[in-house]
Amino acid sequence: MTTKDIVKIALFAALTAALGLFPPIDLPVLGAKITAQSLGVMLAGALLGARRGGLALLLFVALVAAGLPLLAGGRGGLGVLLGPSGGFIFAFPLAAFVTGWLLARLSPDASILLGLAALILGGIGVIYALGIPWLSVVAKLPLQKAAIGAMAFLPGDLIKAVITLLIARAVRRAYPAL
């Protein structure tokens, strides 16, 4: 691990925090708003790769646990991590790792759909896989009900995967030395 790696890891932790400051994105069709923060999870995996991306989000969660208000809406502290949405947040490091890992498995000329699939599986699938059971435990609701509740965010998350793909490609073009 070089010094540059350490710096990039720290930077992406901070970027994920900065994404929490973005104005919520309107989805006029669904009448919902989505926050940009989970883009940070997928981007870390996509741009830094599994190991560095995972560490970046681990760093992020550690800082949130330490009390810094880095989650969208200025939230932070142990309470948010133990509350109903805690599982989704705890999943961030693993999600970034899996996203990076899956993307690394693709050949350079793999189709965009495969890249998107990697982002969805790693960036969304993993988060829901940890978040929904935790929600179900905290809310004492059967898994299905918790899942249905969480699924309301799925359309927004799918759009985020597409956005992430676009961002990652643009960034890589401008800064190939990642």
Added chain:
Amino acid sequence: MFAPFRPGSSWLHRARPATKLLALAAAGTGLFLIESPALMSALAALALALFPLSGLPLQAAAAQLRPVALLGALIVLVQAFVGGPETALLVGARLVALLLLAGLITLTTRTQDMINTLERALRPLARFGVNPARGALALSLAVRFIPITAQIVADVREAQRVRGLENNILALTVPTIIRALRLTDEVADAIEARGFDPEKGTS
């Protein structure tokens, strides 16, 4: 800095962060083993009482609940229909107790102390190639970077306002990430110029 820590001298303030975190983990686990709504409500009230007992105003307690209020209310409502009023009370009281206890730790522990404790907790990861001293640098760097990246976002937003793109997610994120990445080369150089050795880390 911008953390919710409130200075004080209560026993909670003086306790070691590691102890508090372990106690929280134990209490949290215990809470999930209790099935009686009455007992749970009592525990939630106890958690609330710990606030004034630690010299913290009740507003601080309310502040812990506010971010999760909407989601919490929704869950309790759903539970009222699914499991009945008793279950709803159990779940609601448990949520309150959890948030208040966790909040007590966050409010009575300095961010830096928490970071030091977490850094020590990450030491077992050394076998996965995570050097704890590097971890300390990464933590401090990340904290240092937060206002810098926030400023980059603000600058990019200003620049994109001219093109009417100040709310366009792509127009905001791509330049922000690129500008931030360009910083990293010089930051890495500056770190090594001051003697940091990535093999050893700082003492």
Added chain:
Amino acid sequence: MFALENVSHDFGEGPVLTGITVRLAERRIGILGANGSGKSTFARLLNGLVVPREGTVSAFGRSTRSDGKAVRRDVGFVFQNPDSQIVMPTLEEDIAFGLKNLGLPPAEVTSRIEAELNRYDLAAHRSRPVHTLSGGQKQLAALIGVLAMRPRAIVLDEPTTLLDHRNRKRLLAVLAGLEQQVIMVTHDLEALAGFDRVLVFEEGRLFADAAPEDAIARYRALID
């Protein structure tokens, strides 16, 4: 005290420096050149941040190729952008960073921090979040972070470019009072007035190497 022997370097896309042989012993040395002339790379050779593809660079008798770490104890480096150099959230912690890298005992670290903060009148700002400091304060803080390590020479890469007039004068005044050898890359011709020697780079080669007035005149002729 630096010696470069037949140094050439490239970053994979064409030569950045070619055939540089020079000894730097004077107390105050300036480096001029257009952007892309190789001057910044030259500066980074002096503390071993960059090791040349060909040739050798030695600082205070040590080779940067084999002894980079020891070289960096002797040679401090100040960058253009203070935000790249201050790596800790507060001044105190940032000064401590370099000192801890040197392996100094905690008591020494503390006493040096006190000394430097007081000498430069920044003691009141020791625990403030760095991003609340002004640009001038930050650049001074970055310099202090290096000075606290007591290097034998300091290399600066355009330290005043991002500063306003007043802070520029302040920083230059601080530099003028330093004991150690100062080597400064700059676009700021006035700042070189009291210097002993000025090198001018052009397209990777040493174009001029003389007393400030002469070198600056040649530099002016070059860019006009």
